[in-house]
Amino acid sequence: AQSVTQLDSQVPVFEEAPVELRCNYSSSVSVYLFWYVQYPNQGLQLLLKYLSGSTLVKGINGFEAEFNKSQTSFHLRKPSVHISDTAEYFCAVRVALFGYGNKLVFGAGTILRVKS
Amino acid sequence: DTEVTQTPKHLVMGMTNKKSLKCEQHMGHRAMYWYKQKAKKPPELMFVYSYEKLSINESVPSRFSPECPNSSLLNLHLHALQPEDSALYLCASSQVDAGSYNEQFFGPGTRLTVL
Numbered sequence: 001a002q003s004v005t006q007l008d009s010q011v012p013v014f015e016e017a018p019v020e021l022r023c024n025y026s027s028s029v030s031v032y033l034f035w036y037v038q039y040p041n042q043g044l045q046l047l048l049k050y051l052s053g054s055t056l057v058k059g060i061n062g063f064e065a066e067f068n069k070s071q072t073s074f075h076l077r078k079p080s081v082h083i084s085d086t087a088e089y090f091c092a093v094r095v096a097l098f099g100y101g102n103k104l105v106f107g108a109g110t111i112l113r114v115k116s
Numbered sequence: 117d118t119e120v121t122q123t124p125k126h127l128v129m130g131m132t133n134k135k136s137l138k139c140e141q142h143m144g145h146r147a148m149y150w151y152k153q154k155a156k157k158p159p160e161l162m163f164v165y166s167y168e169k170l171s172i173n174e175s176v177p178s179r180f181s182p183e184c185p186n187s188s189l190l191n192l193h194l195h196a197l198q199p200e201d202s203a204l205y206l207c208a209s210s211q212v213d214a215g216s217y218n219e220q221f222f223g224p225g226t227r228l229t230v231l
Contacts, residue, residue: 036222043122043206043224044159090158094218097164097172102147102210102218106158 002027004074004091006107014115015083021076021110023091032094033074034104035065039087047089050074061085086114120223122207128229131197137226139190139207148190149220150182151206159206165190166212197230204228 007022025031035047048059055067065076074091091107120141129135139148147166151159164172165184179201181193190207204227208220 041227044222046219049219097166102220103149103161103164103172104159104220106160109156109158 002029002031002093002095003105004033004093004107006091006110008110009108010111010113012113012115013081016080018079019077019081019085019112021089021091021112023074023076023107025072025074025091025093027072027093033065033067034092034094035059035063035074035076036090036092036106037061037087038090038109044090047076081112081114083114083116085112087112120207120209120221122205122223122226124226125224126227126229128231129194129197130231131199133197134193134195136194137192137205137207137228139192139209139223140188141209141221141223142188143209143221144187145209145211145221146187147210147212147218148184149208149210150190150192151208153204153206153225155203163192194228197228199230202228202230 003026005024013019033050036044037047038044047063048057050057050067058064063078088109088111090109092104095103123138149164150162152162153159161174162176163182168184179196183191204225206225207223210218210220
């Protein structure tokens with residue numbers, strides 16, 4: 001079964017420092033991978049997605065992620081974080097439901113705390 | 117319009133109450149989803165509707181009853197809930213194209229508290 005593992009439950013970082021949030025996936029077939037952000041008391045917003053093609057994916061708010069097939073990883077990075085990036089970040093893998101849409105299976109989430 | 121709307125934003129109910137959550141989208145999507153997110157946990161799929169028919173029920177207790185009256189609306193009827201059902205309920209929608217990755221668009225959620 002397809003799944004994702006987020007290796008860090010919380011990541012504290014100072015403002016303007018770089019950050020990496022780690023995600024590993026488990027799948028024997030081609031994968032579609034996503035990073036979502038959830039601000040307190042809000043729904044989920046798509047940051048970026050990997051479907052195929054270039055392994056470096058750029059998303060919104062200055063985030064990017066690199067798909068690494070050999071390491072089965074899809075880590076999220078930002079070169080310089082802001083206080084406003086404080087949120088919970090979820091890595092997710094799509095499981096196709098063949099004609100019924102698709103199902104997202106989420107990792108446990110990583111809380112990014114940006115300190116001034 | 118790429119928005120999924122959910123009402124109400126917050127709901128407090130007793131264990132004997134009957135209430136409903138509503139979700140609406142006007143993107144022409146033919147798949148709609150209910151996810152449940154407990155505090156400090158990731159969202160978990162509850163139901164999938166495809167072309168207004170229930171296609172997936174992830175072993176959800178019968179006190180949760182979904183309904184899809186048309187292609188734009190998705191309801192979740194609640195009855196005899198337990199305090200452990202308190203959670204954020206997220207609705208999402210997507211296309212159902214076999215050749216597409218079918219991005220899911222999420223609503224802001226309904227924060228449910230069962231007393």
